[in-house]
Amino acid sequence: MRIEHFAFNVKDPIAIADWYCEHLGFSVKHKFDRAPHTHFLADETDKVMIEIYCNPADQVPDYANMDPLIVHLAFVSVDPEADAARLVSAGARVVDDVKLKDGSHLKMLKDPWGFSIQLCKRGTPMV
Numbered sequence: 001m002r003i004e005h006f007a008f009n010v011k012d013p014i015a016i017a018d019w020y021c022e023h024l025g026f027s028v029k030h031k032f033d034r035a036p037h038t039h040f041l042a043d044e045t046d047k048v049m050i051e052i053y054c055n056p057a058d059q060v061p062d063y064a065n066m067d068p069l070i071v072h073l074a075f076v077s078v079d080p081e082a083d084a085a086r087l088v089s090a091g092a093r094v095v096d097d098v099k100l101k102d103g104s105h106l107k108m109l110k111d112p113w114g115f116s117i118q119l120c121k122r123g124t125p126m127v
Contacts, residue, residue, distance in 0.1 A: 064114025
């Protein structure tokens with residue numbers, strides 16, 4: 001078995017989908033043009049998707065005030081410093097920057113809506 005997608009209940013799926021496509025390399029695979037405005041977004045490998053939607057009947061988590069270690073979306077980054085600078089100029093903010101002895105560089109950011117995204121350059125790639 002393999003993962004098809006991971007889903008997030010968010011406040012503004014349309015704006016988030018646009019930002020993730022423009023700045024994180026996602027593409028829209030399917031979307032609904034009416035509530036809950038579900039968007040299925042594939043990463044640039046076209047093998048992994050996330051689903052974002054707004055279902056106000058259920059609680060939209062307060063991502064902005066959640067510790068990034070509770071939930072985050074991690075991306076492989078060849079240059080976390082450059083990618084972080086590019087994302088910050090697009091409205092994200094850096095919340096942590098960790099360099100490990102094995103050569104790994106892990107940079108944690110919050111997207112403009114407060115969801116945690118991590119930029120990972122592993123000393124030894126894991127996948």
